[in-house]
Amino acid sequence: MLTIHAAELLLPGDRAPVPGGAVLVHGDRIAAIGPYEEVAAAHPAARVRRWGGTLTPGLVNRHGTALLEHTYFPDDPFELDALGAEPLTGPALAGLAPNEARRGNSARRCTQKLLARGVVAVGARLTTPSVRTAVRRAGLEVLPDAAPVALDSFDPALLDPLAGVALADAFRAPLVVGGGARFAVFGVGDEEGLLVRGAEVCVATVIGGRLVHRRR
Numbered sequence: 112m113l114t115i116h117a118a119e120l121l122l123p124g125d126r127a128p129v130p131g132g133a134v135l136v137h138g139d140r141i142a143a144i145g146p147y148e149e150v151a152a153a154h155p156a157a158r159v160r161r162w163g164g165t166l167t168p169g170l171v172n173r174h175g176t177a178l179l180e181h182t183y184f185p186d187d188p189f190e191l192d193a194l195g196a197e198p199l200t201g202p203a204l205a206g207l208a209p210n211e212a213r214r215g216n217s218a219r220r221c222t223q224k225l226l227a228r229g230v231v232a233v234g235a236r237l238t239t240p241s242v243r244t245a246v247r248r249a250g251l252e253v254l255p256d257a258a259p260v261a262l263d264s265f266d267p268a269l270l271d272p273l274a275g276v277a278l279a280d281a282f283r284a285p286l287v288v289g290g291g292a293r294f295a296v297f298g299v300g301d302e303e304g305l306l307v308r309g310a311e312v313c314v315a316t317v318i319g320g321r322l323v324h325r326r327r
Contacts, residue, residue, distance in 0.1 A: 113137055113157035116317070117147040118166035119300045122278075124285035128302070134166065136292045139319040144286055162296040162315060165305055168282040169293040169316065170272040172225055175235025176256045178269055179242050183209055184220040200262035215241025222249035226324040228310035229295030230272055232283045250318040252283070273310045278302055292320040 121132025135143035232252035
């Protein structure tokens, strides 16, 4: 099925922004990019998803090793009384000593947080089999992590792929015709607003043409 994803602003990643832009998805690939009126006119039978805000290439989180291998995300609500709500790192994580299953479940919870921030790829060295499985099932691409971060305490900014980086540096790859359909939509209408608000304003994430996150 052909699906048009239309937004107030389209940032292809390698060319000028397109106000009122759209991306046409066929299967797991991008079939067309341009102003919505042109894409829709050329493909009148396509299903249309209209998004408020800005559509961008999917983002990369470079802190995958720290988040997935060296942080434990408690299971809300079942572990909150025993562990609290804050992710565990450093000595607290060592004291918990989670087994393989708990580490995999933590990674699954982490991947959901990443998808909810428009992330389609992580820089990571994944050594735990259950963690690798969780990441693969989420559809996230794994890139080399040259400098893993050792954590003594958890910093929420590690979850935000836009924290401390230029917007273009956070993109996994530009949106191109024939390329993979991996992109995100954020609930702000301009680049400046996106950088100020951060990736938490993500309203939708698409990987392989599938809607893997949608804000409810």
